[in-house]
Amino acid sequence: MTNPEAASPLPLKGAPLADRRSRLRGGCLDIALLAAALLGGCAMPQPWVKPYERERLADPIMRFNRDALAAKHGEHVRDIREASRGATGVQGGGCGCK
Amino acid sequence: MNAMHKLLSKRWALPLLLASAVGSANAAVQMSAAAPDFTLRSVGGANLRLQEQRGQVVLVNFWATWCGPCRQEMPHLNTLYSKYRSSGFVLLGVNIDDDPRAAADLATKLGVRFPVLLDTDKKVSRVYDMSAMPATLLIDRDGRVRHIHRGYRDGVEKTYEEQVRSLLKE
Amino acid sequence: MAASKPVGRLLAALAGLLGSVFAPTAARAATLPEDRAEAMVHVYKGGGVTASGPAVLVRKSLFDKVSLTGSLYVDAVSNASVDVVTTASPYKERRNDFGLALDYAVRDSLVTVGIGASKEPDYSTHSLSVDVAQETYGGMTTVNLGFTRAADEVGKTGDPGFFDQATHWQYRVGVTQILTPKWLASVNLEAISDTGYLGNTYRVARVFGAAVPERHPRTRSSRAVKFRTIGDLGKRDAVRAEYRYFWDTWDIKAHTLEAGYSRYLGESFLADGYVRYYTQSAALFYSDNAQSETTYVSRNRQLSDFDNVVVGGKLTFDWKKQPGQYDLKANAGVELFNLKYKNFTDVRNGSLYSLRAVVLQLYLTATY
Numbered sequence: 001m002t003n004p005e006a007a008s009p010l011p012l013k014g015a016p017l018a019d020r021r022s023r024l025r026g027g028c029l030d031i032a033l034l035a036a037a038l039l040g041g042c043a044m045p046q047p048w049v050k051p052y053e054r055e056r057l058a059d060p061i062m063r064f065n066r067d068a069l070a071a072k073h074g075e076h077v078r079d080i081r082e083a084s085r086g087a088t089g090v091q092g093g094g095c096g097c098k
Numbered sequence: 099m100n101a102m103h104k105l106l107s108k109r110w111a112l113p114l115l116l117a118s119a120v121g122s123a124n125a126a127v128q129m130s131a132a133a134p135d136f137t138l139r140s141v142g143g144a145n146l147r148l149q150e151q152r153g154q155v156v157l158v159n160f161w162a163t164w165c166g167p168c169r170q171e172m173p174h175l176n177t178l179y180s181k182y183r184s185s186g187f188v189l190l191g192v193n194i195d196d197d198p199r200a201a202a203d204l205a206t207k208l209g210v211r212f213p214v215l216l217d218t219d220k221k222v223s224r225v226y227d228m229s230a231m232p233a234t235l236l237i238d239r240d241g242r243v244r245h246i247h248r249g250y251r252d253g254v255e256k257t258y259e260e261q262v263r264s265l266l267k268e
Numbered sequence: 269m270a271a272s273k274p275v276g277r278l279l280a281a282l283a284g285l286l287g288s289v290f291a292p293t294a295a296r297a298a299t300l301p302e303d304r305a306e307a308m309v310h311v312y313k314g315g316g317v318t319a320s321g322p323a324v325l326v327r328k329s330l331f332d333k334v335s336l337t338g339s340l341y342v343d344a345v346s347n348a349s350v351d352v353v354t355t356a357s358p359y360k361e362r363r364n365d366f367g368l369a370l371d372y373a374v375r376d377s378l379v380t381v382g383i384g385a386s387k388e389p390d391y392s393t394h395s396l397s398v399d400v401a402q403e404t405y406g407g408m409t410t411v412n413l414g415f416t417r418a419a420d421e422v423g424k425t426g427d428p429g430f431f432d433q434a435t436h437w438q439y440r441v442g443v444t445q446i447l448t449p450k451w452l453a454s455v456n457l458e459a460i461s462d463t464g465y466l467g468n469t470y471r472v473a474r475v476f477g478a479a480v481p482e483r484h485p486r487t488r489s490s491r492a493v494k495f496r497t498i499g500d501l502g503k504r505d506a507v508r509a510e511y512r513y514f515w516d517t518w519d520i521k522a523h524t525l526e527a528g529y530s531r532y533l534g535e536s537f538l539a540d541g542y543v544r545y546y547t548q549s550a551a552l553f554y555s556d557n558a559q560s561e562t563t564y565v566s567r568n569r570q571l572s573d574f575d576n577v578v579v580g581g582k583l584t585f586d587w588k589k590q591p592g593q594y595d596l597k598a599n600a601g602v603e604l605f606n607l608k609y610k611n612f613t614d615v616r617n618g619s620l621y622s623l624r625a626v627v628l629q630l631y632l633t634a635t636y
Contacts, residue, residue, distance in 0.1 A: 047406025051231040052194045052223040053449040056500040058164040061530050069306045069323045084514035084522035086458030087492035252332030
């Protein structure tokens, strides 16, 4: 006969605290995975912008960063004078200079 | 059965199974079913109808001037067309640019020899509902869709050639 | 344990991505970035500092599987800024920045691995970064994950005995979403952690009116979140807007707001115009003239309270074009900086310091 405690995915009263916590985390992970999988295809509507409708989006005018060097230099000039950094979308991170 | 039960009891199995089960949503174009008919104006001015190509092997390629892989694929399609056109092979390039002049310009610059059809209002694209650009369909002599290729990867033109040859032999 | 919650969420996100990879309709492939070469001359002039130099970038795809990018960026700096002239003497030095990156396309993902090295006489950095861009949801959504680790070696001119280090960790995550055939939006989040020597070996702080060497904390942790949107307006033009919020463990909070407009003019010209408004609040230990003794003290104006308004424009000329073969463009960009400090004084005249600068970029880009 299998141990009913071991088979249950949810924490049971009376089980040691660490054990309960780890099972709860495990349960949360299960739910998270399930949600992600559902969102991965079933529950969402069909993509509404088809590949043949993306002509305007393919234009260079619609790119956030058109030229890599110009963007890098622009970011560098701002980084040196301003304390904030990051989330710029310029690839490669900071320059690491004083 | 035991092995299956063991696999399914793993934490990640059910979510993964569900995700995979999403499968292909209602595709307008089904394999081995008749290819939806269409009539489009070609760059030369004449109208071309898909149904009139019955009896020949047809390759339909959806492309656009703004799609990099499409431009890469063009020369390979050109070679394929020149090689097999006399054996009963037709290649139709369906262009979906908003501006048909851009399509005509690029086709001339690339030296395209096969008919370039203009689907400016995207009617045919909507019917075929291809989920990628470029998209290539191979249709047999009876008008049935036999192969679908989504996107372009270097070397896939060899696969096109093999499939065209096998369809021509039928 | 606190660590498992974010790990759980990350795993869930990965499971969602994996799900889309296994779904049979997802037969698209990510494309490698286009082959490109850029050559630029850049100039910064303002506040007594002149920094200029060339920069070059070359990108080429190999075997249609990988794309290799090499870049070189040189900064020749002539520094006579308010800090330098009031505490030391003007100097000139050169910084070289090398970068090498490899892009690899696997199904719907683009993996980029890059290494970088920056060298100046008294400071050198080596960095490694990995970025993954994953297309999902029919190509309408792109998820970006990135990580950079950099290690710096700090020296001091005139003091051969001085040596220190700093390490930086950067974690990036972003989502770009196609909203309509004409609108795109993206959200980016970046967390940066620094440890080690984070100050400046030459800069001094002011305590009770006297100059003392600055004392910076040896750790710093920051977060930034940016929202962006760009849209096509239908008349061969586009408009974009972005907002970024930054906060860190030094108690600095900064807001950035930027709006830009781009338009094609005729057959060969493309014009851009933009305005950027930036404001930040000072670091906890920043002081123009400290009136008490604190563990950390700094007079680094980069950490003070200030506003920065930037106005910029760019013009691109399509010089030579052969569709399907190559495309050469000439570009000229100008930016005007206007920084107004709220608690940093110019010791030469006692009033609040303000800085005006001009940034110039002249460059050629070729796609082939």
